[in-house]
Amino acid sequence: MHNRILPSGERRAADAEMARVLRTAPIRIASEPFGGAIAHWKHGALHDVVEPMTDHVVMTYPTGTQRLERRSGRLVALGTARTGVVTIIPAGSSARWDIPGAVDVIQLYLPHRTLERVAVEADMAGVGDLLERTAHPDLITSRLLTSAVEAMDGSAALDALFRQQMTDLLATRVLAAHAGTPARFQPTLGGLSPTALRRAVERLRSDAEADVSLAALASDAGLSRFHFCRAFKESTGLSPHAWLRQHRIEQAMNMLRNTDEYIVSIAAALGYSSQTAFAAAFRKMTGETPRDWRRRMR
Structure with a gap:
């Protein structure tokens, strides 16, 4: 089926259309300045038509099982929502959905321009139509x-x-596994040059207010986002996000060991939204709470 890319006046934002159809608000939604978002929903039974949307929607179901029925004209697709499966609604497509009960679903709203950018950066010939998946x-x-x-x-x-990293990685995966003409990506050979690596590390080590976006890091290195991520991991063994997360926790350890700063102040200095968020991130990396770790180190 051809994915119709409709004029802007005929399309709905994907998150707005989902809110209308699902008749609820997402548990959580995080969007990017240049388009695209990830949302987590829990909704009840659904018997409605999903209108054409601006972005492609890629979704999965972290918990539970539920029957899905999708009708587009005379075509009927049946499936079971469960862990390990995905559903794809290409931009511009429309279908009636009948879901008899509650669903736990994570949705990625993927702009077509993101697919085009990833395809160009990965030296692909072009972007084929995405396949409808149920x-x-x-x-x-x-x-x-x-x-x-x-x-x-x-x-x-x-x-x-x-x-940003996850959206690009998912775009790569979608192009490889869910396009009418599957994409083939050439493996990246070699890491960053010593100068490019030094610049990336300097930016990542900057204060909590510095621009550490993937676009800024890639621009410093003179590379596309696609190639920068792969070259950075080749050089360091970690993705940019994993490297920065580890660096922030190492900073926290130094502050906990060598100062009497309150934990809430350390959390704020390192850019965490709350002491609770900082404690959860610290425990994820170390297996201990900041308070317990400080007590043990002293």
Whole structure:
């Protein structure tokens, strides 16, 4: 089926259309300045038509099972929402959905321009139409989408960098597994030059207010986002997000060990939204709360 890219006046924002159809608000939604978002919903039974949307919607189901029925003209697709499957609604497509009960779902709203950018950066010939999928087995995409929601650290800079990396990774996966003409990506050979690596590390080590977006890091290195992420990991063994998360926790350890700063002050200095968010991120990395770790070190 051809994915119709409609004039802007005939399309709805994906999150707004989902809110209308699902008759509820998302539990959580995080968007990017240049388009796209990730949202986590829990909704009840659905019997309605989803109108054409601006972005492609890629979704998975972290918990539970539920029957899905999707009708487009005379075509009927049946499936079961469960862990490890994905559903894709291409931009510009429309269908009637009948879902008899409650659903736990994570949705990625993926702008077509993001797919085009990733395709160009990866030296692909072009972007083929995305395939409509209804509860299609794809454990890789399902796990990526689930981690995109679960791995938020409560730090604006860290969370934004993670979403940027995850969106590009998901776009790569969608092009490879869910396009009419599957994409083939050439492996990246070699890491960053010593100068480019030094610049990236300097930016990541800057204060909590510095611009550590993927676009800024890639621009410093003179590379596309696609190639920068792969080259950075080749050089360091970590993604930019994982490197920055580890660096922030190391900074926290030094402050906990060598100063008498309140934990809430350390959290704020490192850019965390709350002491609770900082404590959760610290425990995820170390297995201990900041308070227990400080007590043990002293």
